[in-house]
Amino acid sequence: MIPAPFAYARPTTVDEALQAIAEGGEDVKILAGGQSLIPVMRLRLAAPETVVDLSKVSELRGVREDGDSLVIGAMTTHADVVRDPLIQQYAPLIAEATETVADRQVRHRGTFGGALAHADPAGDLPAVALALDAEFVIAGQNGRRTVPAADFFVDYLTTALEEGELLVEIRVPKLTGQWGMRYEKFNRVAQAWSIVAVAAAVRREDGHIAEARIGLTNMGPTPLRARATEAALAGAAATPEAIAEAARSAAEGTSPSSDLNAQADYREHLVQVLTRRAVSAAAGL
Numbered sequence: 001m002i003p004a005p006f007a008y009a010r011p012t013t014v015d016e017a018l019q020a021i022a023e024g025g026e027d028v029k030i031l032a033g034g035q036s037l038i039p040v041m042r043l044r045l046a047a048p049e050t051v052v053d054l055s056k057v058s059e060l061r062g063v064r065e066d067g068d069s070l071v072i073g074a075m076t077t078h079a080d081v082v083r084d085p086l087i088q089q090y091a092p093l094i095a096e097a098t099e100t101v102a103d104r105q106v107r108h109r110g111t112f113g114g115a116l117a118h119a120d121p122a123g124d125l126p127a128v129a130l131a132l133d134a135e136f137v138i139a140g141q142n143g144r145r146t147v148p149a150a151d152f153f154v155d156y157l158t159t160a161l162e163e164g165e166l167l168v169e170i171r172v173p174k175l176t177g178q179w180g181m182r183y184e185k186f187n188r189v190a191q192a193w194s195i196v197a198v199a200a201a202v203r204r205e206d207g208h209i210a211e212a213r214i215g216l217t218n219m220g221p222t223p224l225r226a227r228a229t230e231a232a233l234a235g236a237a238a239t240p241e242a243i244a245e246a247a248r249s250a251a252e253g254t255s256p257s258s259d260l261n262a263q264a265d266y267r268e269h270l271v272q273v274l275t276r277r278a279v280s281a282a283a284g285l
Contacts, residue, residue, distance in 0.1 A: 003038075004047040012056045014139055014168055021164055022141060024050030030166065031055070032075060032114030035106050060113070060168060063087060070172045074113025079104075081112050090174045091132060093181035093199055097124045100185050100197075113167045116152075119159045119222070122193040126153055126223040127215030128183065131199040134172045140165040156221035178204045182281035184274040185217070188261055194218050195262045196270040198226075198250075200278035202233075209233045209242075209283060219254040219271055228252040229275055238283045247276035 009020035021028050029037055029048035040046045054060060060075035063084045070090055072081065078098050081087055087095050101107055101115070101124050115125045116136070129136075129149045136147045138161060147160045154160055161167060185197035197217035203210045212233040214226040232246035256267035 001042050001044060003041040004044055006041075006048050007050040008053065009050060010053045010056055012058075014057060014059060014166065017052055017054060017057055017166055018139060018141055018164070020050070020052045021166065024052060028052060030117075032117070033077065033106075033110035035102070035110040036114070036118050036120075054166075066171070068174050070174060072112055072170045072172065074111065074117075074167045074169055076112045078107035078110050078112065078115070082107070091172050091181075093128055093132065093183060093201055094125075094172070096181065097128045097183040097185075097197075097199060100124055100183065113170065116170065117159060117161060117167045119153055119157050120193070121156065121221055121223060122195075122218040124183070124185065124194060124197060124217060127197065127217040128199040129170065129172075129215075130223045130225055131201055131213045131215030132172050132175075133213070134170050136160075136167060137169045137171060138165050139168045144168070146171070150225075153222040175201065175203070177210075180204065180282040180284055182278040184278040184281075186270055186274060196256075196267050196274055198271065198274040198278040200275070200282045202279055202282035204238055204283060207238055209236050209238050212279060212282075214250070214275060214279065216250070216254065216271060219251070219256045219267060221255070224254055226250045226252075226271075226275060229279075233279065238285065240280060240285055243279050243283065243285070244276050247272050247279065250275040 011017040027049045031053040060073045062073050063086050081098050082095050134149045136152045152160050181201045194217045199215040201213045212230050216224045228249035229246045236242040250271045251268040256264045258264045
């Protein structure tokens with residue numbers, strides 16, 4: 001199908017983009033990579049009055065260091081994230097998860113910030129951002145504000161972004177110490193959305209697990225942390241038995257849906273299996 005008519009703006013700076021959003025009317029959509037927006041516009045499930053294309057805003061691209069954090073521009077493509085040496089060095093979990101996003105064509109066009117702002121609970125990156133305690137820098141007409149990942153994902157396909165605002169960058173703390181990371185994903189067919197996935201970051205110390213951060217994909221309307229498992233792993237011996245015992249509580253506090261791909265109880269079983277695998281791999285077992 002052909003999208004409904006719309007006005008089109010292509011700013012070159014963040015300030016110009018915010019101005020275009022403010023002047024765009026009641027229904028303005030942001031075009032990043034377009035991998036989510038364009039299909040729904042073609043089906044006329046979305047008919048925005050104005051589309052603001054961010055492809056020419058160069059300040060929104062790239063990865064850089066800023067003290068103890070990595071800063072990832074919202075318009076950095078998935079392909080560039082996977083290849084970036086800073087990501088590989090300080091946040092390999094991001095690269096590992098991003099490499100599973102769809103296919104090469106989508107990763108070439110799709111953007112890191114666009115995927116996070118879309119906030120699909122089956123998407124690969126929101127749970128990773130949650131596990132790494134990322135922060136989201138949001139620009140608006142009144143300046144910029146920073147929102148932690150735990151507060152950014154509000155509901156199904158809903159974030160803390162308010163009308164007239166724009167996600168400009170994501171800040172990821174550099175993890176110091178003996179951290180291992182792993183992303184385990186189960187999908188029905190290649191290149192499909194996750195039925196369930198687990199993002200694990202584990203810090204080992206003297207043969208024990210000093211700290212574990214575990215993000216869950218598609219176990220509720222938003223990404224979730226496996227808090228019960230994290231608590232059970234804190235101070236536990238880095239052994240297969242201890243990890244398997246802690247992973248049994250991975251579904252606590254979740255609310256997975258039942259759909260054509262999987263029933264809720266199957267997702268609850270999967271999250272325990274994948275948590276055990278992800279944590280074991282991250283712990284070097």
